[in-house]
Amino acid sequence: MSSLVQHALLSLVLFANLCFTGIIFGWASLQLIFEAEHQFGFLCGGSTDVGNTCAAQRNAYNFIYVVGAACVAFCPLPGGVMLDRVGPRKSAVVVGSLMTTGLLLLGLSDSVSFNWFALSYALLGGAGVVNFSISLPISFVYPKEQQPMIHAIMNCLFDASSCIFLIFEQLYFHWGVSRRSFFLVLSGVCVAVYVLIFILWGWVEPMFDQLKGSEKEPLLAHQKEADELESSSASLNRSATYSSEDSIGVSEYVLMQDKPLADQLLSTPFILHAAIITIQLFRANLFMSLNRDLLNQYGDTDKTYVHIYTELLPSTFVIAPLIGRVIKRGGFNNGMMFTTALGVTYGVLACVRILPLQVVTAALFVSFRVFLYSINSAYLSSVFGPRVVGSIMGVMYLFCGFANLFTYPLVAWSNDFGSFFPVNVFLATLGVLIFPLLYRLRVWEKKHLHLLAADQMYPSSSSS
Numbered sequence: 001m002s003s004l005v006q007h008a009l010l011s012l013v014l015f016a017n018l019c020f021t022g023i024i025f026g027w028a029s030l031q032l033i034f035e036a037e038h039q040f041g042f043l044c045g046g047s048t049d050v051g052n053t054c055a056a057q058r059n060a061y062n063f064i065y066v067v068g069a070a071c072v073a074f075c076p077l078p079g080g081v082m083l084d085r086v087g088p089r090k091s092a093v094v095v096g097s098l099m100t101t102g103l104l105l106l107g108l109s110d111s112v113s114f115n116w117f118a119l120s121y122a123l124l125g126g127a128g129v130v131n132f133s134i135s136l137p138i139s140f141v142y143p144k145e146q147q148p149m150i151h152a153i154m155n156c157l158f159d160a161s162s163c164i165f166l167i168f169e170q171l172y173f174h175w176g177v178s179r180r181s182f183f184l185v186l187s188g189v190c191v192a193v194y195v196l197i198f199i200l201w202g203w204v205e206p207m208f209d210q211l212k213g214s215e216k217e218p219l220l221a222h223q224k225e226a227d228e229l230e231s232s233s234a235s236l237n238r239s240a241t242y243s244s245e246d247s248i249g250v251s252e253y254v255l256m257q258d259k260p261l262a263d264q265l266l267s268t269p270f271i272l273h274a275a276i277i278t279i280q281l282f283r284a285n286l287f288m289s290l291n292r293d294l295l296n297q298y299g300d301t302d303k304t305y306v307h308i309y310t311e312l313l314p315s316t317f318v319i320a321p322l323i324g325r326v327i328k329r330g331g332f333n334n335g336m337m338f339t340t341a342l343g344v345t346y347g348v349l350a351c352v353r354i355l356p357l358q359v360v361t362a363a364l365f366v367s368f369r370v371f372l373y374s375i376n377s378a379y380l381s382s383v384f385g386p387r388v389v390g391s392i393m394g395v396m397y398l399f400c401g402f403a404n405l406f407t408y409p410l411v412a413w414s415n416d417f418g419s420f421f422p423v424n425v426f427l428a429t430l431g432v433l434i435f436p437l438l439y440r441l442r443v444w445e446k447k448h449l450h451l452l453a454a455d456q457m458y459p460s461s462s463s464s
Contacts, residue, residue: 006141006207009200010150013135016193017157019164019186020099021132024068024125026165028292028310031061032303033172033179039111055415060111062289062415066408067118068125069285073401079130080394083137084387088208089201091134096194098127100187107183129397132158133390136377137208140386145328148378152323155374159366162313169310208386257385264384265395272441274396276336276434277376282403283343283427284369287350290411291362294420298355305355309362316370323374332379333442339375340434342368347428351421 034040035053040061044054083091102123109116132154139150164186171177264270295305326335346364349357377393384392414420 005200005203006138009197009204010138010142012193012197012200013138014153014157016131016197017135017154018161019193020124020161020190021128021135022158022161023128023164024065024072024121025159025288025313026162026310027065027068027288028306029165029169031065031292032169032306034061036173037179039117042112058293058415059412062408062411064117064121065289066404066411068121069289069407070401070404071122071126072129073281073285073397073404075126075130076133076397077391077394079126079133080390080392082130083134083390087201087205088134088137089198089205091130092194092197092201095127095131095134096190096197098123099131099194100190102127103183103187103190107180107187128161132377133393136381136389136393137386138204139381141204141207147381148327149320149324151378151381152320152327152374155377156316156320156323156370158373159313159316159370162310166310257383257387261388261391264388264392268444269383269441270392270396272437272444273376273379274399276437276441277372277396278399278403279430279434279437280340280343280372281397281400282406283347283430284365284372285404286407286410286423287346287365287427289407290414290420290423293411293415294350294424295355295358297420298353298358300355305358305362308359309366312362312366316366319367319370320374323371326371327375327378332375332382333438333445335371335375337435337438339368339371340431340438342371343434344428344431347424347431351424351428 040057043056043060079091079095082094102120105116105120106124108114109120111117135154136151139147139154142150168177168179168182171182172179259267291309292306295309298305300306323335326338330338342364346361346368349361349364380393380396381389410423414423
């Protein structure tokens, strides 16, 4: 019975991820509907340029998206603290309520008489990403070897949820379904899903709480071995091989999941990983924000390539097995190296003003994004464990939120400047800067993690 409930809860959690978690990233389709409804058309004063819109109107659309994207970055911290303190069951009530409110507001808003678009997108973005955080605990009740695959599927569904607005676009233009009707129905589905999740967590949450309480045992089992290895290393390499800082790092990492949150946040792996993810997510969010206008500048007047990009984003579900295999065989560092290479490549191709080439750019970008999110969640869960994974992820996304504050002015400046080429060069350059950080993290791994039984966590380091 418990196994059946566990599988049912996992299925519902994955369904919630598919429907709600990354729903705001289907923005390109939603913006097309806003344009068809002439939302914020009064800002143009009768003068339009690209796609029968004007710069002021596009900036208004961009503001809505940026607000939602900022909440994706800022909300994981309070959401993660909530998860760690009250558990996933009560957290699901909060997330479901906020998500339902956001869906209702998005369906009822109007730029002239009831302009709550920004608030609705803030609620959808914030509740969506917190929903992802509260989904992670279900993976811990499954065997450790299955967890990377579960994380990969969750992250692929995060991107696949962008198809909700794509489905709405088709219903709107081909079947005449109104925005109000669509989001009223979707809000009803949202209520039903989260009520069921709340009920099923009532059976599964005690198992998760037990895992949180027992996570110290495997760490303590390795403590004696690690201390002996550390002592041996210190005696053999007393002159120069390991500094006192390195020696502290060994014992600190053995007990990482058992350390206070403050110590974990000051640890070398968290600082380096947070810097890497902050830069990478800033690049991803900025590219998503400017992508539609970029394609317009390249000549996509009939929105063909916008649709291709929108349809590629949810299709990343098919590469979930590949992500799990990369993490299992190559480890987190090699996986992030591969992800960064994807990011640099799409950044370079985006600078080339050849419209058909942007199909390749879009495919590389969506692959980069799902690899990035999957490796990030799997890394944080493996290194810091279930006890504080919500808070750890929240603090890291807080850094990303501050970086995302630069997204809106950069896109607005590019619209006024009339070219996205400088911003695309900037994005590609930022991607190159990731490699030294990854190398520094790899050095840390070789000095510390190879002393421990970390072959599953870092197979590349163990085998080197």
